[in-house]
Amino acid sequence: MNRIVIIGGGPAGYVAAITAAQQDKEVIMVVDGPLGGTCLNEGCMPTKSLLKSADTYDLVKNAGQMGIRLSPNSIEVDWATVQERKREVISKLVNGIRYLMGKNKIKVIQGRASILSSNRLRIENGNENEVIDANKVIISTGSEPIPLPFAPFDGEWIIHSGHAMSLPAIPDSLLIVGGGVIGCEFASIYSRLGTKVTVIEMGEKLLPGEDDDITSILHDELMNQGVTVHTSTTVKNINSTSKTVFLENGDGKLVEMISDYVLVSIGRRPRVNGIGLEENDIDFSRLGISVDDRMQTSNPSIYACGDVIGGIQLAHVAFHEGRVAALNACGQFAQVNYRAIPRCIYTSPEIASVGFTEKEARQKYGEIKVGEFAFSANGKAVLSNKPVGKVKVLVNPQYNEILGFTIVGQHATELIGQGTIMLHAEITADMMEDLVAAHPTLSESIHEALLNVVGQAVHC
Numbered sequence: 210m211n212r213i214v215i216i217g218g219g220p221a222g223y224v225a226a227i228t229a230a231q232q233d234k235e236v237i238m239v240v241d242g243p244l245g246g247t248c249l250n251e252g253c254m255p256t257k258s259l260l261k262s263a264d265t266y267d268l269v270k271n272a273g274q275m276g277i278r279l280s281p282n283s284i285e286v287d288w289a290t291v292q293e294r295k296r297e298v299i300s301k302l303v304n305g306i307r308y309l310m311g312k313n314k315i316k317v318i319q320g321r322a323s324i325l326s327s328n329r330l331r332i333e334n335g336n337e338n339e340v341i342d343a344n345k346v347i348i349s350t351g352s353e354p355i356p357l358p359f360a361p362f363d364g365e366w367i368i369h370s371g372h373a374m375s376l377p378a379i380p381d382s383l384l385i386v387g388g389g390v391i392g393c394e395f396a397s398i399y400s401r402l403g404t405k406v407t408v409i410e411m412g413e414k415l416l417p418g419e420d421d422d423i424t425s426i427l428h429d430e431l432m433n434q435g436v437t438v439h440t441s442t443t444v445k446n447i448n449s450t451s452k453t454v455f456l457e458n459g460d461g462k463l464v465e466m467i468s469d470y471v472l473v474s475i476g477r478r479p480r481v482n483g484i485g486l487e488e489n490d491i492d493f494s495r496l497g498i499s500v501d502d503r504m505q506t507s508n509p510s511i512y513a514c515g516d517v518i519g520g521i522q523l524a525h526v527a528f529h530e531g532r533v534a535a536l537n538a539c540g541q542f543a544q545v546n547y548r549a550i551p552r553c554i555y556t557s558p559e560i561a562s563v564g565f566t567e568k569e570a571r572q573k574y575g576e577i578k579v580g581e582f583a584f585s586a587n588g589k590a591v592l593s594n595k596p597v598g599k600v601k602v603l604v605n606p607q608y609n610e611i612l613g614f615t616i617v618g619q620h621a622t623e624l625i626g627q628g629t630i631m632l633h634a635e636i637t638a639d640m641m642e643d644l645v646a647a648h649p650t651l652s653e654s655i656h657e658a659l660l661n662v663v664g665q666a667v668h669c
Contacts, residue, residue, distance in 0.1 A: 219246020
């Protein structure tokens with residue numbers, strides 16, 4: 210027997226399965242839910258589908274600024290069609306993964322897996338139980354939304370992100386608890402579709418992990434879209450009967466708010482319960498399963514990857530970890546490389562970063578060089594009527610090493626790929642002085658920010 214068993218069919222799981230199959234292993238993937246996991250079915254892809262619909266509606270509403278005259282009375286959102294398109298996107302992508310499973314001769318078993326020993330698992334599906342053997346096991350069970358401790362999700366009024374993308378109608382009002390990535394993305398979706406959105410953030414600003422100058426741009430744009438933002442504010446209690454939320458602001462003042470829905474987006478927790486970790490000497494905590502840089506757990510026969518290990522809970526990180534876990538489980542040697550991990554936030558405007566933030570870079574290196582270029586000085590951004598935002602690049606002055614990029618503005622999540630390549634390849638800022646960037650393009654702004662660092666900026 211030369212068998213690898215994968216528990217979970219999300220980004221980490223199906224990439225691990227394909228990678229192991231490519232090493233000529235017999236692969237079984239046990240899936241407790243639809244193929245593609247949260248990312249494909251309730252996260253990344255359906256959320257971006259809704260964002261695209263909101264972007265399109267926003268573009269049409271503002272077509273007059275581009276000289277295209279439309280009757281305001283003829284513009285409306287067909288929510289049923291928006292939802293149907295989202296389902297079609299999901300179905301197409303799930304079918305793509307199903308095709309890849311067949312192409313790579315991966316056996317997919319529907320059920321809930323638990324580890325009985327280092328080389329044996331139980332699979333439960335309804336009243337049916339099956340025990341299978343494996344040479345190596347890879348755990349990729351993902352994560353789940355964290356509820357408020359005093360107000361569990363009911364799926365009717367107190368909802369999580371999975372519920373929020375399948376509401377029966379566009380709500381009149383939506384109160385979002387948590388101003389992180391998920392909260393801000395849903396604020397950007399629903400506010401532009403006509404919902405009165407309020408965001409409650411316990412910290413001093415939205416997106417606590419990003420620099421102040423970046424988050425302030427998003428804050429201002431969300432307010433322009435009609436979003437009300439309350440920072441330094443906590444939820445004290447929730448009354449489901451009266452649909453009232455009780456808040457306390459930074460001054461200690463109590464406020465009551467009523468909303469059609471309460472979307473709780475305060476983070477996600479690894480799914481570590483019920484899979485046999487304690488019984489098999491696998492170290493874990495509420496933050497996730499402990500692994501080394503080869504994705505190996507404290508049990509040498511068992512690996513783990515993706516959201517279940519905590520850390521950076523992003524699908525593209527899960528892809529990388531899944532591949533590394535599978536290669537090692539197949540007897541090869543591979544290590545994870547977290548040096549250049551892009552972070553993307555699909556709001557309007559988008560925010561994308563790679564490497565250090567300015568705050569992190571100053572804490573580690575002390576004095577650094579900062580180069581910036583505003584999209585308001587970029588021809589493509591101006592003619593696109595999207596001049597809000599900028600590119601910021603951080604450089605170590607001793608060696609001109611590029612430490613980080615942050616982009617806020619139109620297509621930031623696409624543009625960050627250039628910065629990711631530069632950090633991955635350890636390119637220095639002075640090496641980019643002779644780069645010729647196409648004109649007119651948004652990507653010129655990246656070159657201008659680099660030139661600004663070395664004192665040779667032209668257009669700013």
